[in-house]
Each structure stands twice: as structure tokens, then as C-alpha cells.
Amino acid sequence: MEQTEASPLVSDRVVVNGTVTSLTLSENGLLRWWEGGQRCLAMEKEVLGFSTDGPKIKIRAVVQGGAGICCVAGRGSVRKEFVFQLLSEDMQSLWCQKLREYIDSLGRPKRLLVFLNPFGGSRSASKIFIDHVRPLLEDADIQFTLQETQYQLHAKEVAKTLDLSKYDGIVCVSGDGIMVEVVNGLLEREDWEAAIKMPLGVVPAGTGNGMAKSLLDSVGEPCTASNAVLAIIRGRKRSLDVATISQGETKFFSVLMLAWGLIADIDIESEKYRWMGRARIDFYALQRVINLRQYNGRITFVPAPGFEDYGEPTSYSVHDECGPSHEEEPVKFQRYYHGPDANLENMEWRTIEGPFVSVWLHNVPWGSEDTMAAPQAKFSDGYLDLIIMKNCPKLALLSLVTGLNNGSHVNSPYVMYFKVKAFILEPGVRTDDPTKEGIIDSDGEVLARGKGTYKCEQKTLMTYDKLQITVDQGLATIFSPV
Numbered sequence: 193m194e195q196t197e198a199s200p201l202v203s204d205r206v207v208v209n210g211t212v213t214s215l216t217l218s219e220n221g222l223l224r225w226w227e228g229g230q231r232c233l234a235m236e237k238e239v240l241g242f243s244t245d246g247p248k249i250k251i252r253a254v255v256q257g258g259a260g261i262c263c264v265a266g267r268g269s270v271r272k273e274f275v276f277q278l279l280s281e282d283m284q285s286l287w288c289q290k291l292r293e294y295i296d297s298l299g300r301p302k303r304l305l306v307f308l309n310p311f312g313g314s315r316s317a318s319k320i321f322i323d324h325v326r327p328l329l330e331d332a333d334i335q336f337t338l339q340e341t342q343y344q345l346h347a348k349e350v351a352k353t354l355d356l357s358k359y360d361g362i363v364c365v366s367g368d369g370i371m372v373e374v375v376n377g378l379l380e381r382e383d384w385e386a387a388i389k390m391p392l393g394v395v396p397a398g399t400g401n402g403m404a405k406s407l408l409d410s411v412g413e414p415c416t417a418s419n420a421v422l423a424i425i426r427g428r429k430r431s432l433d434v435a436t437i438s439q440g441e442t443k444f445f446s447v448l449m450l451a452w453g454l455i456a457d458i459d460i461e462s463e464k465y466r467w468m469g470r471a472r473i474d475f476y477a478l479q480r481v482i483n484l485r486q487y488n489g490r491i492t493f494v495p496a497p498g499f500e501d502y503g504e505p506t507s508y509s510v511h512d513e514c515g516p517s518h519e520e521e522p523v524k525f526q527r528y529y530h531g532p533d534a535n536l537e538n539m540e541w542r543t544i545e546g547p548f549v550s551v552w553l554h555n556v557p558w559g560s561e562d563t564m565a566a567p568q569a570k571f572s573d574g575y576l577d578l579i580i581m582k583n584c585p586k587l588a589l590l591s592l593v594t595g596l597n598n599g600s601h602v603n604s605p606y607v608m609y610f611k612v613k614a615f616i617l618e619p620g621v622r623t624d625d626p627t628k629e630g631i632i633d634s635d636g637e638v639l640a641r642g643k644g645t646y647k648c649e650q651k652t653l654m655t656y657d658k659l660q661i662t663v664d665q666g667l668a669t670i671f672s673p674v
């Protein structure tokens with residue numbers, strides 16, 4: 193319990209619920225008063241905003257468990273208004289000034305652009321916005337512009353041309369897909385270097401809420417819309433690695449994951465059972481384990497320090513490059529972000545030959561609210577976590593898939609789990625049927641569909657061929673509970 197004496201910024205006699213007491217705002221950001229015991233509100237964590245009504249100061253706050261009882265910890269925050277009636281109205285402007293100064297010193301956003309995908313997940317984003325997002329933003333006096341996404345890639349289009357000077361952050365009330373579109377839009381701007389520093393926030397309202405879950409779980413908070421909004425309002429930020437996936441001149445910027453093999457097949461092919469809701473994943477995973485596929489192919493990678501024993505040494509030759517070299521790029525193209533400036537030829541490359549059951553790269557720990565894909569993944573370590581499975585008995589695989597919700601799969605002797613700085617995927621055909629290929633999935637989107645795959649007639653951004661991934665450490669900025 194924090195009881196250190198800090199100098200008061202302002203202190204006065206007030207009436208609270210009919211009782212006269214003294215109210216003090218201290219320089220350590222605690223607002224204290226006496227009401228049947230010592231009570232306090234932490235400006236940074238609990239106070240959202242305030243208003244005046246005659247001689248009354250109304251503090252809008254969000255409190256946990258024992259409302260306003262000094263430093264009680266608990267789950268489940270509730271919005272609450274605290275009313276303090278000043279005995280001397282002359283003090284009102286001083287109180288307002290000190291409260292405003294304190295809140296302003298916290299670096300909170302004042303103007304947000306809010307994307308809302310009304311069709312994400314179980315189509316609940318609008319309700320989540322009305323019930324959880326809007327009331328909290330209003331309590332915090334944050335101005336917002338609401339932009340409903342009308343079609344696929346709408347958020348990317350808006351992010352590409354947006355006047356960024358009008359906002360202190362971009363919030364996505366959606367699944368991960370909209371945030372990934374925003375990142376791609378920002379990086380396709382001429383002013384990408386400044387644009388990608390725009391703080392991004394995500395409020396879970398989709399099927400895949402891996403980023404929101406990763407952020408909130410990192411501080412032990414449940415993945416709820418309210419917790420996500422509060423993290424945005426409080427304005428703390430952290431940097432986030434961005435991976436560039438390249439194939440020729442085609443690029444996709446990823447902040448979550450890339451999957452090929454088992455996980456991509458389950459993610460994408462289970463869409464045919466969408467009517468089952470979330471159960472489709474477990475249902476289809478079981479089918480895929482029973483009829484296990486393996487894919488030929490090869491991966492080549494630069495291991496992070498400490499992981500140099502994985503694979504066999506190899507070299508990166510210019511022929512390996514999955515895109516035009518920097519010098520060859522047309523002048524116009526160079527104005528845009530083209531991935532990190534890494535000297536790939538001078539790195540220590542290693543390789544693993546297939547067949548593979550699954551190859552999975554992860555930037556953050558959680559792939560969705562119940563899949564802890566990469567327990568050691570860090571938001572801005574500059575590496576991607578690589579989870580590889582080659583051959584594996586079906587029973588062991590079943591227990592592995594069950595362990596995905598707590599990350600225990602990475603301890604299996606059938607799983608290789610390590611970190612890489614750069615990565616090349618050369619996807620091949622299925623071992624049981626060379627007329628069939630696989631799916632490459634990144635951040636919930638299908639990047640490439642090979643021959644004979646589900647919906648293989650649909651156009652994708654890339655072809656089922658060699659692609660390269662490099663990581664730019666901490667390139668993006670994200671609102672975060674820490």
C-alpha cells in the first residue's frame with residue numbers, strides 16, 4: 193500500500209456525501225480524501241476526466257473492486273463518478289487548472305480516428321463500440337472520428353491518404369485484420385517514416401484478436417474491450433516489430449504471424465465450417481491431424497544469437513533474393529518503405545529441408561485469444577519466433593494441438609522453437625499428392641494458395657513460391673497497457 197507523503201498540488205475542504213473532509217491532489221498523482229476511511233484515486237490509472245457543475249467537481253474514473261478505496265487491487269473495472277462539493281467556489285479554477293495540468297502531463301491522446309469493422313467476428317463491433325468504447329472515450333474527453341469500414345482494404349486506403357496531423361492515434365475496433373491493413377497503408381505512404389510512428393490501438397471485436405490478447409495478457413489483464421480501451425486512453429505506448437514479407441516487388445507488412453502447413457490449412461480451410469462458430473477450428477484441426485499432410489520444401493534463416501545450432505549452414509546468394517535488389521528499384525519505388533536495410537548476404541544463414549508438417553512464424557505470443565503460439569515472443573526484440581514441426585506421431589500431435597492454448601506445445605520433442613532475424617520459405621508440394629500444394633497465411637489473410645487448395649481460383653497477393661521475411665525492430669508504435 194502506497195502511503196508515501198508527497199507535496200500537495202492543491203488541497204481544500206470539500207463536502208462528499210454530506211460529510212466535510214479535505215481533498216488533496218498530490219504531485220505523485222493521488223487524489224485523497226476521507227470518507228469512512230482513507231480514500232484515493234490514482235490520476236494515471238483511474239481518473240479519466242472531470243467536469244464542474246456549480247461548486248461541484250465531478251471526477252469520472254474507472255475503479256476496480258473496492259471503488260476508490262486506497263490501492264485495492266482487483267479485476268473488473270467499473271465506471272464511477274465521484275462528486276466533491278467545494279466549500280469555497282474561489283478554489284474551483286485552481287482545482288480545474290491542477291487537474292487539467294496533471295492529466296495533460298500524462299501524454300494521453302486527445303483526438304483519435306476509430307475504425308470499426310461492422311462485419312468482423314460475430315458482427316459485434318458496433319455493440320462493443322456503443323457499450324464499451326464510446327462511453328470511456330467520452331469520460332476521458334477524447335474527441336474521436338468514427339470510420340466504419342465499408343469493404344475489404346478500406347482501412348488501408350484511408351490510412352494511406354489520411355491527414356495524420358489531425359490525430360494522436362488510430363484505433364481499430366475489429367479483429368487483427370483491420371490493424372494490419374492500417375500498418376500496410378501507413379507504410380505505403382511517402383511519409384511512411386513519420387506515419388508508422390502514429391500510435392495504433394486495437395479493441396478486440398473480431399475472430400482473431402491476437403494482438404489485443406498479447407498486449408493485455410502481458411500485464412495479466414483479461415482480453416476485454418474495456419481493458420483495451422483503457423490502455424489506449426491512458427496513452428502508454430510500446431514499439432512493435434514489423435516484418436516485411438517480399439516476393440519480387442510485392443510486399444506485405446506483417447505484425448502478427450505467417451503460417452504454412454498444418455496451421456494455415458486449419459485457419460483457412462476451416463472457413464467452410466464457419467457456421468459452427470469458433471468450434472470450426474477444433475473440429476477441422478481434428479480432421480487435419482487424422483489425415484495429416486506433409487509438405488516438401490525448404491526454409492533458410494538467420495538464427496538469433498543463442499540459436500545457431502538449428503539447421504545446417506548455408507549461404508545467401510544473390511539468387512536467393514526474393515525481390516529486386518535495392519539498386520535496381522525504380523526511383524519512384526524507393527520513396528516508399530521497402531523493408532529493413534539489412535545486409536542479408538553478410539549474415540550467417542542456416543537451412544532445414546522438408547518435408548514439414550507445419551512452419552509458423554510469430555511476432556507476438558498470442559495468435560488468437562486461445563492460441564498461445566509463441567510464449568517467448570517479444571513485441572520489439574527484432575526477431576520472429578519460429579515454430580517448426582516435421583514428422584510427428586498423431587497422438588503426440590493431438591496433445592500438441594490441445595496445448596496450443598497455454599503454449600506448452602513448444603516443449604514437445606517434435607517441435608523446434610527458436611528465434612530468427614530473417615527467413616526464406618520455399619514451399620513445395622504435398623508428399624502424398626504432388627499435384628497439390630499448400631496455403632501461406634499471414635495475419636489472417638491468405639498470401640498465397642497453391643494448386644489444389646481450398647478456393648485456389650481466388651487471386652492472392654503472392655504466388656505459392658519462394659518468399660523472404662525480414663524484421664524491422666520496433667518500427668511501429670502501439671498503445672499498450674505498460
Ligand SMILES: Nc1ncnc2c1ncn2[C@@H]1O[C@H](COP(=O)(O)OP(=O)(O)OP(=O)(O)O)[C@@H](O)[C@H]1O
Pocket residue numbers: 309310311312313314341342343344345346365366367368369370371373397398399400401636
Ligand atoms: N464492410 C466490410 N465488408 C466486408 N469485409 C470487410 C468490411 N470491413 C472490413 N472488412 C474486411 O474484414 C476482414 C476482417 O477484419 P477484422 O480485423 O475485423 O476481423 P478478423 O478477426 O481479422 O476476421 P474475421 O472476419 O474472421 O472476424 C478484413 O480483411 C477487412 O478487410
